[in-house]
Amino acid sequence: MASPSPPVPQSDRAALIKAFDEARTGVRGLVESGVSSVPALFVHPDPYASAPLAPPGVSIPVVDLSLPAPLAAAAAAEAARTWGFFHLVSHHQALGVPEEYPARALAAVRAFNELPATERAAHYGRAMPAAASWRDTIQIAFGPQRPDLSRIPAVCRDEAVEWDAHATAVGRVVLELLSEGLGLGPTRLEEASCLEGRAMVCHYYPVCPEPERTMGVVPHTDPGVLTVLAQDGVGGLQVKQTDDDGGSHWVDVKPVPGALVINVGDLLQIMSNDQYKSVDHRVIMNTREEARVSIAIFFNPGKRGDSVYYGPLPELVSSDNPPKYRNFTMSEFLGAFFRRDLGSKALVDHFKL
Numbered sequence: 001m002a003s004p005s006p007p008v009p010q011s012d013r014a015a016l017i018k019a020f021d022e023a024r025t026g027v028r029g030l031v032e033s034g035v036s037s038v039p040a041l042f043v044h045p046d047p048y049a050s051a052p053l054a055p056p057g058v059s060i061p062v063v064d065l066s067l068p069a070p071l072a073a074a075a076a077a078e079a080a081r082t083w084g085f086f087h088l089v090s091h092h093q094a095l096g097v098p099e100e101y102p103a104r105a106l107a108a109v110r111a112f113n114e115l116p117a118t119e120r121a122a123h124y125g126r127a128m129p130a131a132a133s134w135r136d137t138i139q140i141a142f143g144p145q146r147p148d149l150s151r152i153p154a155v156c157r158d159e160a161v162e163w164d165a166h167a168t169a170v171g172r173v174v175l176e177l178l179s180e181g182l183g184l185g186p187t188r189l190e191e192a193s194c195l196e197g198r199a200m201v202c203h204y205y206p207v208c209p210e211p212e213r214t215m216g217v218v219p220h221t222d223p224g225v226l227t228v229l230a231q232d233g234v235g236g237l238q239v240k241q242t243d244d245d246g247g248s249h250w251v252d253v254k255p256v257p258g259a260l261v262i263n264v265g266d267l268l269q270i271m272s273n274d275q276y277k278s279v280d281h282r283v284i285m286n287t288r289e290e291a292r293v294s295i296a297i298f299f300n301p302g303k304r305g306d307s308v309y310y311g312p313l314p315e316l317v318s319s320d321n322p323p324k325y326r327n328f329t330m331s332e333f334l335g336a337f338f339r340r341d342l343g344s345k346a347l348v349d350h351f352k353l
């Protein structure tokens, strides 16, 4: 058993971060260099303390796109109301997404992360929060501006672009179902530009020598409207489920072959006036001898002008059902997101009336 790393004083932290950044080889570089314990920068004080695990057999709902549209809409809306997460199946048949996607994109992201360190180095930037997480992430903005494709590593560029197109088709249909589930016309959320602002994040979670001392992604909600997540077969994503009596559990989102994971983000919670829920989720380190790969696409409104306001959709509020949030511009929303400290109040609370 490796000896635990001691806590890091603030002054040394800056030096450690600098050394990590300058190495330009990411967390995978640490693993390649043969670390046998989690370096202090990556240690989370008590990563698994917050809530117990759900009993085995509990899992997020499944929405099947081969169902007649009204039934699929009802299932998606029910899942968005109760869990905020669901598995989506039958998108290959229903939408013509090629069978080899997203597996090809996941494999290409893995291939990039497993290139020799010298070939990866050009792509490491820095993003070091309070306690660093055990992953390397490529982030690509696909909208509202045209993407700068040269920033995507060549070994996964075509696959990332192709997956963005297929995932956007998936996002469109899911937004249609969720609009209908609110009693609105199917294109209501798309018309609010909710498919136009897209960010793709490609995560690679290296095998970890001490999985219980760090996290892949700390508990958080996704800020945008909707997330479409593809994961490989390794697992590690968990969703927080809260019962009616307020007790909560972490539920494993076990990989389901051929399924995508869909989740509601903070903006959709707000636009739906709390009918749909944006729920906490996290990625724990697995003990398997295999690195994990996932690709999340976050759908956000593309219209960002200072005269464009977001908030509860007017059709959903009335004197009996008053708005629970005030209206705001995207620049206000993004400002609140980027200023928020880790562990501070939920993003939606900044806009609550």
Ligand SMILES: O=C(O)CCC(=O)C(=O)O
Pocket (backbone or CB within 6 Å): 201, 203, 217, 222, 229, 231, 236, 237, 281, 282, 283, 294, 295, 296
């Ligand atoms: O890797 C995953 O399964 C989830 C990642 C995630 O939650 C995120 O990027 O927001």
Ligand SMILES: [Fe+2]
Pocket (backbone or CB within 6 Å): 220, 221, 222, 281
């Ligand atoms: Fe997330």
